[in-house]
Amino acid sequence: MQTAAPGTTRIGWIGTGVMGRSMCGHLLAKGYHATIYSRTREKAEDLIAKGAAWAASPREVAAQSDVVFSIVGFPADVREVLLGHHGALAGAAPGTVLVDMTTSEPSLAVEIETAAKAKGVHSLDAPVSGGDIGARNAALSIMVGGDTAVVDSVRPLLECMGKSIVHQGPSGSGHHTKMVNQILIAGNMVGVCEALLYGFRAGLDVEKVLQSVGGGAAGSWSLNNLGPRIIKGDFEPGFYVEHFIKDMGIALAEAKQMGLVVPGLALTHQLYLAVQAQGMGRKGTQSLILALEHIAGIKR
Amino acid sequence: MQTAAPGTTRIGWIGTGVMGRSMCGHLLAKGYHATIYSRTREKAEDLIAKGAAWAASPREVAAQSDVVFSIVGFPADVREVLLGHHGALAGAAPGTVLVDMTTSEPSLAVEIETAAKAKGVHSLDAPVSGGDIGARNAALSIMVGGDTAVVDSVRPLLECMGKSIVHQGPSGSGHHTKMVNQILIAGNMVGVCEALLYGFRAGLDVEKVLQSVGGGAAGSWSLNNLGPRIIKGDFEPGFYVEHFIKDMGIALAEAKQMGLVVPGLALTHQLYLAVQAQGMGRKGTQSLILALEHIAGIKR
Numbered sequence A, B: 001m002q003t004a005a006p007g008t009t010r011i012g013w014i015g016t017g018v019m020g021r022s023m024c025g026h027l028l029a030k031g032y033h034a035t036i037y038s039r040t041r042e043k044a045e046d047l048i049a050k051g052a053a054w055a056a057s058p059r060e061v062a063a064q065s066d067v068v069f070s071i072v073g074f075p076a077d078v079r080e081v082l083l084g085h086h087g088a089l090a091g092a093a094p095g096t097v098l099v100d101m102t103t104s105e106p107s108l109a110v111e112i113e114t115a116a117k118a119k120g121v122h123s124l125d126a127p128v129s130g131g132d133i134g135a136r137n138a139a140l141s142i143m144v145g146g147d148t149a150v151v152d153s154v155r156p157l158l159e160c161m162g163k164s165i166v167h168q169g170p171s172g173s174g175h176h177t178k179m180v181n182q183i184l185i186a187g188n189m190v191g192v193c194e195a196l197l198y199g200f201r202a203g204l205d206v207e208k209v210l211q212s213v214g215g216g217a218a219g220s221w222s223l224n225n226l227g228p229r230i231i232k233g234d235f236e237p238g239f240y241v242e243h244f245i246k247d248m249g250i251a252l253a254e255a256k257q258m259g260l261v262v263p264g265l266a267l268t269h270q271l272y273l274a275v276q277a278q279g280m281g282r283k284g285t286q287s288l289i290l291a292l293e294h295i296a297g298i299k300r
Helices: A018-029 A041-049 A058-063 A075-083 A106-117 A131-136 A148-158 A173-201 A206-213 A221-232 A241-257 A263-277 A285-295 B018-029 B041-049 B058-063 B075-083 B106-117 B131-136 B148-158 B173-201 B206-213 B221-232 B241-257 B263-280 B285-295
Strands: A010-014 A033-037 A067-070 A097-100 A122-125 A140-145 A162-169 B010-014 B033-037 B067-070 B097-100 B122-125 B140-145 B162-169
Touching (some): A010 A018, A010 A058, A018 A041, A018 A067, A018 A131, A033 A058, A067 A148, A075 A097, A075 A106, A097 A106, A097 A148, A106 A122, A106 A173, A122 A148, A122 A173, A140 A148, A140 A173, A140 B206, A162 A173, A162 B206, A173 A206, A173 A221, A173 A241, A173 A263, A173 A285, A173 B173, A173 B206, A173 B241, A173 B263, A206 A221, A206 B140, A206 B162, A221 A285, A241 A263, A241 A285, B010 B058, B018 B033, B018 B041, B018 B131, B033 B041, B033 B058, B067 B075, B067 B148, B075 B097, B097 B106, B097 B148, B122 B173, B131 B140, B140 B148, B140 B173, B162 B173, B173 B206, B173 B221, B173 B241, B206 B221, B221 B285, B241 B263, B263 B285
Parallel strands (some): A010 A033, A010 A067, A067 A097, B010 B033, B097 B122, B140 B162
Antiparallel strands (some): A122 A140, B122 B140
């Protein structure tokens, strides 16, 4: 397969939310030509101003592209923009590569691959971690599933967006790896929020507590990045509660299918449903501490 | 109060287990004279060979000392060696400082302080994190509760054992801070073990997965230090399951008293009781993954 390069490889981009806009922007900045589609056109204006061409559907995007990236909300959206009547696969010529960067279902990635191969089209799952800041700084961790030759052909594109690109295995492995990532975060967020709540209630100076505990065996990215936000009372989203709930739902379904028992993940999922029920679905995941306060009848 | 110094300050040490032996050894190495006591004398031979004097009880230790350290197993042991008939307080002259470094109950620290003050004796709670390696390398994080003047007077001694010494507040604050530390670890260990188990079951190359997830938002000390041990099948103790269960029990009792709801901690405590019930109380905390496998009927 030919390795992607500016001038020869035509890019397609589906989904220009906070993440997609930054990521596609990096490809434009490297000189790639891009055709884009988004459910809400206003969210694409930025990229159009930078030279991207607009298309009326994912299908039309694919008709103009050699490599089509998608990063949308939920697995149902992935299904629609890739496999739907106006989806990318319907417009893709043989040899096209579909790269879904949404955090989605491993089994859907396998289904997409099967449908794609029947048309001579390639597909990869390549979800990311690193959030909006990682996307903006081209510092994402990209976890890739699919055939090695296909991964290699698009690696130069992925390297425009991320600083860690690891091919994890066959189709679905990218999503599975992202699930590992989310299960790790789930357990840790419960620990972080319960621990800080304990600290507040015990009357400790929690900033001083972080000096004692942040650098040792209790230390973590979540503690050291979200802990200070919690202390300041900043619950704005780095990562949306409702997206985290979606991800944990996928992980729970996959775990069930694999015959795993994951009581910690199940509890965390339930607690985040409480956060959402309390109206904080569009707040950051650190809002879990507010839900725990609410459960215990604690008023701020 | 006078600041501790070798030659003038006589040290007492109660409890020469893995932690205490290293910690007391650092004081001897700095030229302090030490009188020591341990339930099992053989565990003190090392220190005696290095010049420490043996005493027949905590009471006799205190009678020979200006500053008495204790690091024993459970809160009941702390009560016995400090407040019991043959305990340190019974032998302590006015002006003596008792420093309990066991991970123990905040309320017990307050009780010790009250009993000590009635005799003109000072007391501090100063539990540590960093494990046997931190103790050996004098790199512990020491979380101190008690009066400022008392903390300042023994700071040179604490600096012989740790690299982070933070005065967290009045008596009990050291233990409360350690509870924050343990609640953080509890949540995170569930995440680490469930996530790695998911990775194994999904057929991923888990070492490769760590490359993708270890440095980002899912990263933590536990993942990056215990993850590789789990992958290698190494369940030897860095930190004993049974000690972790003790610590979580203290945190749960304190949380209940403060009117907190800590479902994640409660679940983790239960899961570790399962680990212990399966005969792994003297294994390392990473053994949780074995209990999860057992629960799901997975055979290695």
